[in-house]
Amino acid sequence: MQLAHRELTGRTMIRLGAVVILLMAMGYFSYRAIRSRSEWESPVASATEASPAPPFSYTGSGSCSSTACHGGVTARTANRVPQNEFSTWVLKDKHARAYTVLLDKRAVQIARNMGIDRAERSRRCLGCHALNVAPELQTRSFAIADGVGCESCHGPAEGWLSEHTRKDWSHEASVKRGMHDLRDLVSRAEKCSSCHLGDAENEVDHQLIAAGHPDLFFELDTFTALMPAHWEEESWKNASERDPWFATRAWATSQAVSLRDFMRLVAGRSQDQSWPEFSHYECNACHHDLTMPSWRQIRGYTGFAGRPNWNPSRYLVLRHMVRLISPEEAIALDREIAGVGELLVNSASDQASIAVAARLVADRADRLASMLAHAPVDQQVTLALIRSISADGHELARGGLRSVEQAAMTLESLYDNYARAVKGTNQQAIKDAIRSLFDDLEKPRSFEPSRLADRIQQVGRLLG
Ligand code: HEC
Ligand code: HEC
Ligand code: HEC
Ligand code: HEC
Known part of the structure; x- marks a missing residue:
């Protein structure tokens, strides 16, 4: 089956001239059409009782859209901020359409299979596809149809909207008044991760x-x-x-935040009646064709034959960074991961023990994230990371498709960063080798760890 239905296989694919312009136009008109229906059904679900209501209200993306604010058509140079952020978002950014996709055929089918009446009214979907906040926190200009708008990432604007343009006003002052501090890499990574990986309130589980x-x-x-x-x-x-x-640091911080948030999901779900949660395991362990001869049987098993492995993708690349920065932390992390991994693959494990072990890793990953956000990273560290991740091809491929996918994104990100600073001789060959990894990920049915391991190692060989 097709697991990696990625429109998203690399950075370059997104930059498609004519198509983007067409999409920009479409995005703009659908945005207008929706906003003009002013008595849009008010969101049904309010924020769950579990989440404490922030004290500031949400004003809606429209409140940032005037041409004098962030709605300029082209970038300005008079100020540090180009003031065309709204135009970029509404015309080009998929986040602006996150709500409208809930009206698509695909969303209707998902909703039907989930026993949900209407996706665009369900809190199961709105938590990630829109700004789903309690009615008392919405000002008149708020519109659910904004999808993932300015305040989904930057936080409620009421507390700083009129002040933040003042000359004597600072970013820190806005943060004190409810702005989410996206300059801080941990809080940025966890903001994205709350939707792109999920959290206790919003989850994309196997169901x-x-x-x-x-x-x-x-x-x-x-x-x-x-x-x-x-x-x-x-x-x-x-x-x-x-x-x-910066990019190396952003990568490292986000790896630690992803591991933390994944372990929190595991800890939460392991307490559930519905455990085991299949999305925490390696997809291909269950979803693969039975072929003879079987590479699994030829390769052999590390543990109990025929049990699905858990998904170690958020740990296998991160550990290379941890080893470089703090060998003692790396040893402790390896030990704790081995503990939780063993509990996860053993179907007789006690659920409470899984939660304890997962929380232990989550807490360490949390401390690591803060450490990595300020860790000394430079050209040497970036190069050392590319080399050691590449040399680890076999272990990464053993982790499964998800781990190879993290390795591919990591190698592309780190190498792009490195190649910007250091001119090497076979840059194109290295970029092509990384691209071939993404191409391979497009064909999950023919997943073959030794071939993928070799492709990962090829990057290091080309580096010399
Ligand atoms: C944990 C957050 C989260 C929840 C909950 C969630 N989604 Fe999503 N959804 C996403 C993200 C993130 C993407 C984009 C995935 C990507 O491209 O990497 C997405 C993509 C989609 C897409 C594909 C959009 C496209 O452009 O092709 C559809 C359709 C969709 N979601 C519908 C739903 C429906 C219906 C629900 C509720 C039953 C729901 N989602 C719940 C986060 C979520
Ligand atoms: C998906 C998340 C996301 C959305 C949606 C989003 N932003 Fe941002 N924005 C960011 C991130 C990340 C940064 C970079 C961190 C920073 O500079 O604060 C940023 C930076 C900015 C900056 C520069 C801040 C500075 O001090 O340099 C402005 C201005 C801005 N965004 C305005 C907007 C506006 C207006 C909207 C809505 C039309 C919007 N953003 C929507 C994530 C988002
Ligand atoms: C409130 C939830 C939410 C937050 C926060 C969020 N996203 Fe998203 N993001 C989504 C959803 C939902 C989609 C899918 C939209 C669609 O396909 O129409 C998406 C789509 C994307 C895409 C397009 C993926 C593709 O398939 O082309 C990128 C890139 C992206 N997000 C990056 C980020 C980054 C970076 C951050 C943090 C700075 C972030 N997002 C924060 C919900 C969110
Ligand atoms: C422990 C085994 C197991 C794991 C691990 C697992 N699945 Fe499944 N999956 C199943 C079973 C069983 C079904 C139900 C098949 C049926 O209805 O015939 C299923 C159904 C599905 C379906 C719908 C059926 C179809 O053919 O379209 C999709 C899509 C899917 N899984 C994707 C995934 C993804 C992605 C992952 C990893 C994040 C994953 N699965 C992990 C066992 C698993």
């Missing part, structure tokens, strides 16, 4: 995937590159103070 939802995967630097940029990284600093290795 939703089986119903037809795309399986979620995430890596911050790759997804940042895929998102039509409406900002320049660290633009508040002087050009000379900006970190040229």
Whole structure:
């Protein structure tokens, strides 16, 4: 079966001139059409009681859209902020259409398979596809049809909207008044991860995937590159103070946040009646053709033959970074991961023990995320990472398709960053080798670990 139905196989595919312009036009008109229906059905679900209501209200993306604010057609140069952020979002960014996709045929089918009446009214969907906040936190300009809008990422604007343009106002002052601090890499990564991986309130589990939802995967630097940029990284600093290795740090931080959030999902779900949750296991362990001869039988099993492995993709690349930065942390992490892994593959495991073990890893990953967000990264670290991840091809391929996918995104992100700073001789050959990994991931049915391991290792060989 087709697991990796990725429209998203690389950064370059997204930059398609004519198609993008057409989409921009379509996006704009559908946005207009929806906004003009002013008495749009008010959102049904309010925020769950479990989540404490933030004290500030949400004003809607429309409140940022005036041409004097963030709705300029072209980038301005008078200020540090180009002020065309709204136009970029509404015309090019898929987030602006996140709500409208809930009206599509595919969403209707998912909803039917989930026993949901209407996707666009269900809190099961709105939590990630729109700004699903309690009615008392919505001002008059709020519109659910904005989908994933400015305040989905930047936080409720009421507390800073009129102040944040003042000369004597700072980013820190906005953060104190409810703005989400996206300059901080941990809080940025966890914001994206809350929708792109899921959290206690919003989850894409195996039931939703089986119903037809795309399986979620995430890596911050790759997804940042895929998102039509409406900002320049660290633009508040002087050009000379900006970190040229920002992307490596963003990658590392996001890996630790992903591991933390994944382990939190495991800890939560393991307490559930519906455990085991299949989406926490390696998809291909169950979804593959039975062929003879079988590479699985030839390769052999590390544990109990015929049990699905858990999905270690958020750990297998991260551990290379942890080893470089702190060997003691790496040893402790390896030990705790081995503990939770063993519990997950043993079907007789006690559910409470799984939760304890998963929380232990989540707590360590949380500390690692803060550490990695400020870790010293440079050209040497970036190169050392590419080399050690590439040399680890066999272990990564053993982890399964998801792990190879993380390795591919990682190698592309790190190498792009490296190649920007250092001119090597066979840059194109290395980029092609990474691309061939993505091509291979497009064909999950013919998944063959030794071939993928070799492709991963090829990157290191070409580096010399
Ligand atoms: C945990 C967050 C989350 C929840 C809950 C969620 N989604 Fe999604 N959905 C996403 C993300 C993220 C994507 C984009 C996946 C990607 O491209 O990587 C997506 C993509 C989709 C797509 C494909 C859109 C396209 O452009 O092709 C559809 C359709 C969809 N979701 C419908 C639903 C429906 C219906 C529900 C409720 C039953 C739902 N989603 C619940 C996060 C979520
Ligand atoms: C999917 C998440 C997301 C959405 C949606 C989003 N942003 Fe952003 N935005 C970011 C990230 C990440 C940054 C970079 C971090 C930073 O500079 O604060 C950023 C940066 C910015 C900046 C630059 C801030 C600075 O100090 O340099 C502005 C201005 C901005 N966004 C405005 C908007 C507006 C207006 C909208 C809605 C039309 C919007 N954003 C929607 C994620 C998002
Ligand atoms: C409130 C939930 C939410 C948050 C927060 C969020 N996203 Fe998304 N994102 C979505 C949904 C839903 C989609 C799918 C929209 C669609 O397909 O129409 C999506 C789509 C995307 C896509 C397009 C993927 C594709 O298939 O082409 C990228 C890239 C992306 N998000 C990056 C980010 C980044 C980077 C952040 C953090 C700065 C972020 N997102 C934060 C919900 C979210
Ligand atoms: C422990 C075994 C197991 C694991 C692991 C597993 N699945 Fe499934 N999956 C199943 C079973 C059993 C069904 C139901 C098949 C049926 O209805 O015939 C199913 C159904 C599905 C379906 C719908 C049926 C179809 O043919 O379209 C999809 C899609 C799917 N799984 C995707 C995934 C993805 C993606 C992952 C990894 C994130 C995954 N599965 C992990 C066992 C598993």
